[in-house]
Amino acid sequence: MARRRAALVGAGHTRFGVLPEGPRALLRTAVDSAFGSVDRGLERSRVEEAFLGTLGFSGWQLGNASAVLAEEARILPAPVTRVENACASAGFALRAAVRAIESGARDVVLVAGVEKMNDSPSPHRRYWLGVSGDTEWERLAGLTFAGVYGLMASRHMADYGTTAEALAAVAVKNHANGARNPNAQFQKVITREQVLGAPRVADPLGLLDCCPVSDGAVALLLAGEEVARTLTDTPVLVVGAGAGSDTLALQERESLTSLSATKAAATDAFRHAPFDRSRLDFLEVHDCFTIAELLALEDLGMAPPGGAAAMTLEGATAAGGRLPVNPDGGLKAKGHPIGASGASQAYEAFVQLRASAGARQVAGAERALTHNVGGSGASATVTLFQRG
């Protein structure tokens, strides 16, 4: 018997950036917008369950944040579960929703992700930016995530000859994409020289190798395929929902230049997928730092180990290239409100595969992959989408 499939039927996205609104207002905006995007409309009472991705950055509603979503989405008394896997929180929330639908337990499920990061002063932010790494060994050696990815970048450079120019090319490309995304935090083009000349943060990474600190929320509405087809003529099917884990600390891992959680998640996602890697039209990968996009391309099997730099430098991943990567600007330019990023990637799949992405539309896109990483790779999801 063919497995029941889940489909996206609606998606809403606030602007990402330094925003005046608080988390409640952001959630309300994203959810309202998601309901508004369902072609034939959807009664809120039909939402049977919801999943919320959030880190609770700066201590915002660390406990019971789920209730906030239930209130703001006006879906009381539907059950809500908060999912926290650092930057992959929404990726895992989405996966939980897909499983609930695939299993037949639910017909209509809401997924939301939110983070409000710019409310707190800088020291408080730096405290929170490091809480998702290995606390007892990495953080107490003086690392935050920039440092952890700086370590991986140094080793990638030593092993494969990856250059600062290749890292800069990721930033330049994603900013060019972000300039065409009205929701992006940075909608301006930057140059290679600006990236290379930016102040250093955690060598070899500079300020423009790092994603910004962002506020924002995203909401997704999912339904069982047969229900979805009653709500819209163009659902976006979720045809793979893989995930994987790895050790929290980098020092424990076999390789410092590869995230095995990504590899496991990809294997998991493609196991029952109706297509293979070669059929993908674009990718949304987790580029919290420029090096992370190169690691992702290699771990997802789009480039051989050490090969993502050349692929990027030759323009293959740019808009109009052989395999566009992060057409929405990625975390790098669009912004990275931690708990919302995984849902934002799915939002991009939804609008692209429905050919409604406007100026950044990937021509003829039918199949997409999204890739969401928690921290420095302790958790990862890979989700596959197909135009329905």
Place this chain on the structure above:
Amino acid sequence: MRELGESITHAAIARPSGRLGPLGVEAPDEDGFTLGLAAAEALPWPPDASPVQRLDLVGDFPLEAGWALPEALDLGEVTVHRSASGAASLFEALRSHPGSAPGTARLVLAVDLARIGRPPGPSHGALALAFRLGEGGGLRVDSVGTHVVSPRRGSPATSSDVRGAPPGARPMPLLLLGEEAQIAAASERAIALGFVPIPAPPPPPGVGPAVTTLAGLALRLAYGVDNTVIEVALWVLSPDQEVSVRATELGPVAWSEAPTPGPHPLAAPPIPEAAGAPDARAEGAYVPKPRYLENLPSRWRLVAERCAHCSHLTFPARGVCASCGRADGIQAVPLARDGWTVEAVTTVRPGAQPTEFDLYAKAVGGYDVVIARSREGPRGTFQVAGPAGSAHIGDALYLPLRRLYPMEGEWRYGRKAAPLPARPRTA
């Protein structure tokens, strides 16, 4: 036959790697505990050495050192005795203790740090000394005389504690340690008493000008005439006290020095005085104290665990094999403190550090962090105690214990990584 446990057989010194602030003495991550431990770790510890039964801590050790030093040195059951800073306390600790049982091995650690609030002068500095006392001894402290100098009358040369050499004995060298003016006055009296005064030697390269009297003593012993200790009298002079010591040479004392990296070229502003005290307001990813204590064997002594079933070496230790998952037949094995090879490195610039390192980052202007692999196999992640940008992939580093950050009114400590000094050991 001489008694066991009453004479110095091994001695070591450790000096701070950095110079920071107007006193120019204390690196931003070193204190009495880390210096004392560095000195103790520089002592040879053969596997068959008698277990230490008594530990004397002399001088500026933080409160926690009473339990932390035995933990860091894995001394097991040990009696700890503390005494105040200064040469008199040190020599009292080094003297025979009639109460100790024959064969008792003892460890005496002394630390002398510059005092906050004292004006900079020639007698400032920081240094730790470690002495192992036991069988086969080299130097025995026979007598200690102390004399409090009246601040009104002043002259230390009035002391009656320094007695002349016995009639008929060869002229006895007298090591004079202290501040310049006092030494000049004391020299005359030493000659009158029949001693051959020996002035303080020039400091070895990188040490800077004269340091505390205690430091001067150590340098004199370690770098003295022919690098050997002779039958000796010491006259240690300080502004408020003078100490005279008579010691007998029984055999050579093996001196060693902690592998302190060269001076830390810090151009950063000095750490404010208040930063010397733990900052209860420090905000950091919270590691509750019981979890910190639980990890100390791995954090301080680099204890790894060897699995009897698959021979995998797990570090940090966690009571279970990281490879096969068996918890039985696990054996604790400390990893070597040196020979760690850098596999990845980043320089964390000011602003990219976790908040608990704010003071440190401000003081040193950024620092390196490495993932390094031990000779035995496991990797670790360590902050580099040294200038930003100084560590490179492939470098071999050693792991000194350093102060990490303040939490809940106490400093937390852990291993950092540092290059071995390029300068040769002084012969």
